[in-house]
Amino acid sequence: MIPISELNELEDEVIxxxxxxxxxxELGLNEVKTAAxxxxxxxxxxxxxxxxxxxxxxxxxxxxxxxxxxxxLRADMDALPITESTGLPYSSEHPGxxxxxxxxxxxxxxxxxxxxxxxxxxxxxxxxxxxFQPAEEDxxxxxxxxxxxxxxxxxIIQEGYLKNVDYCMGIHVDPSMPTGNLKIFRKEAMAATxxxxxxxxxxxxxxxxxxxxxxxxxxxxxxxxxxQTIVPREISPFDPVVITVGTVNTVSSVWNATPxxxxxxxxxRTYSDIARETVSFRLGEIxxxxxxxxxxxxxxxxxxxxxxxxxxxxxxxxxxxAAKELLGAEHVNDTPEPLTGGEDVGLYFRxxxxxxxxxxxxxxxxxxxxxxxxxxxKVSPAALIYxxxxxxxxxxxxxxxxxxxxxxx
Numbered sequence: 038m039i040p041i042s043e044l045n046e047l048e049d050e051v052i053x054x055x056x057x058x059x060x061x062x063e064l065g066l067n068e069v070k071t072a073a074x075x076x077x078x079x080x081x082x083x084x085x086x087x088x089x090x091x092x093x094x095x096x097x098x099x100x101x102x103x104x105x106x107x108x109x110l111r112a113d114m115d116a117l118p119i120t121e122s123t124g125l126p127y128s129s130e131h132p133g134x135x136x137x138x139x140x141x142x143x144x145x146x147x148x149x150x151x152x153x154x155x156x157x158x159x160x161x162x163x164x165x166x167x168x169f170q171p172a173e174e175d176x177x178x179x180x181x182x183x184x185x186x187x188x189x190x191x192x193i194i195q196e197g198y199l200k201n202v203d204y205c206m207g208i209h210v211d212p213s214m215p216t217g218n219l220k221i222f223r224k225e226a227m228a229a230t231x232x233x234x235x236x237x238x239x240x241x242x243x244x245x246x247x248x249x250x251x252x253x254x255x256x257x258x259x260x261x262x263x264x265q266t267i268v269p270r271e272i273s274p275f276d277p278v279v280i281t282v283g284t285v286n287t288v289s290s291v292w293n294a295t296p297x298x299x300x301x302x303x304x305x306r307t308y309s310d311i312a313r314e315t316v317s318f319r320l321g322e323i324x325x326x327x328x329x330x331x332x333x334x335x336x337x338x339x340x341x342x343x344x345x346x347x348x349x350x351x352x353x354x355x356x357x358x359a360a361k362e363l364l365g366a367e368h369v370n371d372t373p374e375p376l377t378g379g380e381d382v383g384l385y386f387r388x389x390x391x392x393x394x395x396x397x398x399x400x401x402x403x404x405x406x407x408x409x410x411x412x413x414x415k416v417s418p419a420a421l422i423y424x425x426x427x428x429x430x431x432x433x434x435x436x437x438x439x440x441x442x443x444x445x446x
Contacts, residue, residue, distance in 0.1 A: 038359070038362050038363060038430055038433070039153075039160075039426065039429050039430055039433070040363070040426075041363070041422055041423065041426045044149075044153070044422055044425060044426055044429075047149050047152065047153060047422070047425065048421070048422040048425075050149070050152070051145050051146065051148070051149040051421045051422060051425055052145075052418045052421055054074075054078070054144075054145040054148055054149075055141055055142055055145035055416070055418060055421055056127040056418075057074065057127075058071060058074065058136070058141035058144055058145060059125070059127050059128070059129070059136050059141045060127050060128070060129065060130045061074075061129075061130060061131060062116030062117075062129050062131050062134040062135050062136045062141070063114075063115065063116055063131070063134065063177075064115055064116060064117075064118060064134060064174075064175070064176070064177030064179075064180070065115040065171055065172030065173070065174055065175050065176040065177050065180065065189070066092050066093055066115075066171055066172050066176050066177055066180040066181075066182075066183065066189075067093065067177040067179065067180045068093045068114045068115055068171050068172075069093060071093075071114050071115075071144070072088060072093045072094070072095050072114070072169070072171075075095045075114070075144060075148065075169050076088050076095050078148055078151075078152075079095070079097040079148075079151060079167070082151065082152050082155040082156075083155060084097045084098065084099055084151060084155050084167070085097065085098040085099075085100070090192075090193065090196060090198065091170070091171055091172070091183065091189045091192035091193050091196060092171060092180075092183060092192075093114070093171040093172075094114070094168070094169055094170050094171045094189060094192075094193060095167075095169040096166065096167065096168060096169070096198055097151055097166075097167035097169075098164060098165065098166055098167070099151065099154045099155055099158060099161065099164065099165040099167070100158065100161075100164050101154075101158050101159075101160075101161025101162060101163050101164055101165070101436075102158050102159045102161065103159075103161065103162045103163070104162070104163065105161070105162030105163030105164075105436050106162070106163040106203040106204065106435065106436050107163050107164045107165070107166060107201055107202050107203050108163065108164075108165055108166070108202070108203065108204050108205070108206070108431075108432045108435050108436060109166040109167075109168055109198075109199065109202045109204070109205040109206070109385070109389070109391075110147055110150060110165065110166070110167055110168065110205075110206055110207070110428055110431075110432070111147075111168040111170055111190075111205060111206070111207040111382060111385060112140070112143035112144045112146070112147040112168070112169055112170065112207065112208075113140045113143055113144075113170050113171075113173035113174075113189070113382075114140055114143075114144055114169055114170060114171050114173075115140055115171055115172055115173055115174050115175075115189075116129075116131075116134050116135055116136045116137070116138075116140065116141075116174075117134070117135055117136075117137045117138060117174055117410060118133055118134060119133075119134070119135040119137045119410070119412050120132070120133050120135065120412060121135040121137070121412055122412040122413050123412070123413055123414070123415050125415065135412065137409065137410050137411060137412065137414045138174065138409050138410060138414075139209065139210035139398065139409065139414070139416055140173070140174075141416075142210050142398065142416045142420070142421060142424065143207075143208060143209065143210070143424075144169060145421055146208060146421055146424030146425045146427075146428060147167060147169070147425075147428060149421070149422070149424075149425030149428070150165075150167075150425050150428035150429050150432070151165075151167050153425070153429055154429070154432070160433065161432070161436065162436040162437070163203075163436050165432060166198070166202060168193060168198060170189045170190060170193055171189040172187070172188060172189035173188060173189060173190070173380065173381055173382075175187065188343060188381035188384070189381065190381035190382060190384040190385060191381070191384055193385075194384060194385070194388055199385060199388045199389055202388075202389050203389065203390075203435075204349075204352055204389060204390055204391055204435045205385045205386065205388075205389050205390070205391035206352075206356065206391055206392055206393075206394070206428075206431050206435075207382045207385075207391075207393050207394070208393075208394045208395075208396050208424050208427060208428065209380070209393065209394070209395050209396070210395075210396050210397075210398035210416055210420065210424070211395040211396060211397055211398060212397075212398055212399050212406040212407065212408060212409065212414060212415075212416075213397075213399075213406065213408070214395070214396075214397030214398075214399065215397050215399050215400070215401045215403070216397050216398060216399065216400065216401055216417045216419050216420040216423065217364060217368055217397060217401065217420075217423055218364070218368045218369075218370075218396075218397035219360050219364060219368060219369050219370070219394060219395065219396055219397065219423075219427070220369070220370040220371070220373045220394070220395045221348070221353055221356060221357050221360065221369070221370075221371050221373075221392060221393075221394050221395070222348050222353065222371075222373060222375060222392075222393070223348065223350050223353050223354070223371065223372065224347055224348055224350055224353075225277075225308040225345060225346075225347055225348075225375040226345075226346040226347065226348050226375060226376065226383075226392075226393050227345065227346035227375065227376045227377075227378055227379055227380050227383065227393070228277075228279070228306035228307060228308055228345055228346075228375065228376070228377045228378070228379055229305075229306065229307045229308070229313050229342060229343060229344050229345045229379060229383075230304065230306060230342030230343050230378075230379030231304060231305050231306075231307075231313065231317065231339060231340065231341055231342045232302065232303070232304050232339070232340040232342060233302065233303055233304070233305065233317070233320055233337065233338065233339050233340075234300065234301070234302045234337075234338040234339075234340075235260070235300070235301050235302075235320070235321075235324045235335060235336070235337050235338075236298065236299070236300045236335065236336045236338075237253045237256055237257060237260070237298065237299050237300075237324070237328050237333050237334070237335050238253070238297065238298050238328075238333060238334045238335075238336070239251035239252055239253040239256075239296075239297050239298070239331070239332070239333040239334075240297050241290070241294060241295055241296055241297025241298070242294070242295045242297070243293070243294065243295065244292070244293040244294050244295055245293070246295075247295045250295040250297065251297070251331075251332050251333060252295050252296070252331070253287070253296055253297065253298060253299045253331075253333055254287075254295075254296065254299070255331050256327050256328045256330070256331040256333050256335075257285070257299050257301070259327050259331075260301075260323065260324055260327050260328075260335075261282060261285075261301075263323050263327060264280055264282065264320065264323070265280070267280060267316060267319050267320070267323075268280060268316075271315060271319060272312050272315065272316070273312075276307075276308065276309050276311070276312045277307075277308055277375065278305065278306065278307050278308075278312050278316060279304075279305065279306040279377055280303065280304075280305045280306075280316065280320075281303050281304050281305075281306075282301055282302070282303040283302055283303045283304065284300075284301060284302045284303070285299065285300075285301045286299065286300045286301070287299045288300060304342075305317070305320070306377045306379070307345065308345045308347070308375060309345070310344075313345075317339050320337060320339075321335075321337030321339075324337050325337070342379055343379045343380060343381045343383060343384070344383045344384060344387065345379075345383055346379070346380050346382055346383035346386065346393055347383065347386060348386065348391065348392040348393060349386065349390035349391060349392060351390070352390045352391055352392045352435070353371070353392045354371075355434050355435060356392050356394065356431050356434060356435070357369060357371040358434070359430045359431060359433070359434035360394075360427060360430075360431075362430075363426060363427065363430050364423070373395075380393065394427065396420060396423060396424050396427065397420065397423075398415075398416045398417055398420040399415075399417060399420075400417045400419070401419075
């Protein structure tokens with residue numbers, strides 16, 4: 038294990054990198070300045086560097102002195118279209134854009150690990166692949182899409198950068214925990230994030246003469262109720278699912294009219310492919326049949342989001358053991374409830390065994406915090422060296438092939 042006390046010389050550089058990145062937030066597939074900063078640092082440390090990956094991503098490779106496994110560490114790079122209100126001296130210099138999800142911290146922590154291993158290749162039993170991924174949040178509307186699939190992870194994989202990788206790991210900062218704390222999921226970590234839209238079409242008319250119209254409100258009312266029966270009556274109680282209707286809009290209607298069209302939209306969050314496809318199929322089928330019973334038509338649309346993020350249990354246990362040794366067992370929660378947010382890091386774990394960690398980033402003495410995607414969200418600079426140390430020790434733990442940690446059958 039490499040204790041945090043041995044990384045003191047690295048800490049100031051990681052913090053300075055974080056502040057520099059925080060000043061230049063860029064949206065998905067437009068991370069030009071961010072990518073240039075990353076590439077320049079990797080080259081400065083004599084790390085093999087590939088740019089232009091998935092348009093604006095960067096890949097670095099550190100070759101160890103000894104033969105062994107290849108570990109991939111991933112950090113996302115993009116920011117959000119949010120105006121910052123933190124008041125930090127290193128606040129965003131790009132109006133309307135902010136690192137409100139901590140991706141600047143993710144990059145800085147991974148750069149810290151990159152520099153450490155570039156200086157200590159003798160500690161690597163194998164190779165280290167550094168993945169700086171664009172467009173995790175979304176694509177900048179001003180940037181041309183790469184293809185039909187959203188999210189940079191898909192294109193990183195399609196371009197072959199997970200080939201010959203044995204394990205993959207990523208870290209996300211978490212303001213709900215103080216600095217120095219960690220949570221890691223044994224299996225399900227984050228949910229699939231699908232969007233659905235249902236349009237019910239009837240025939241509009243005067244509100245005083247509904248018999249001359251085909252009213253969409255009765256099928257809407259039945260549908261809203263029926264949607265809520267899918268989870269308790271059709272999905273295993275051991276397979277968590279959330280279905281939320283977020284909007285209902287009677288298009289171009291007024292108080293004294295019978296609307297001829299209504300559109301509702303929402304999301305369903307799932308952790309298994311079976312539940313995911315069951316919910317999608319049933320949403321469309323139920324909508325179509327309820328609408329038909331009221332002489333209406335229903336059109337179901339689905340925007341496929343990110344898949345669930347499911348950690349490999351053996352990898353999670355190995356990392357958990359290393360994290361407890363590094364941080365202290367009392368600071369590591371390895372049995373948390375899964376999160377219903379989504380992340381495209383789950384795509385990596387469908388290709389190779391991996392795990393996603395959540396690192397506390399709030400000042401230890403603070404009693405309040407701003408959540409992710411909030412204009413006031415902050416990362417405590419003190420948290421960054423913990424993330425760098427976790428990257429370093431995770432690599433060492435996974436490459437050591439610890440035979441004493443195995444999942445019980």
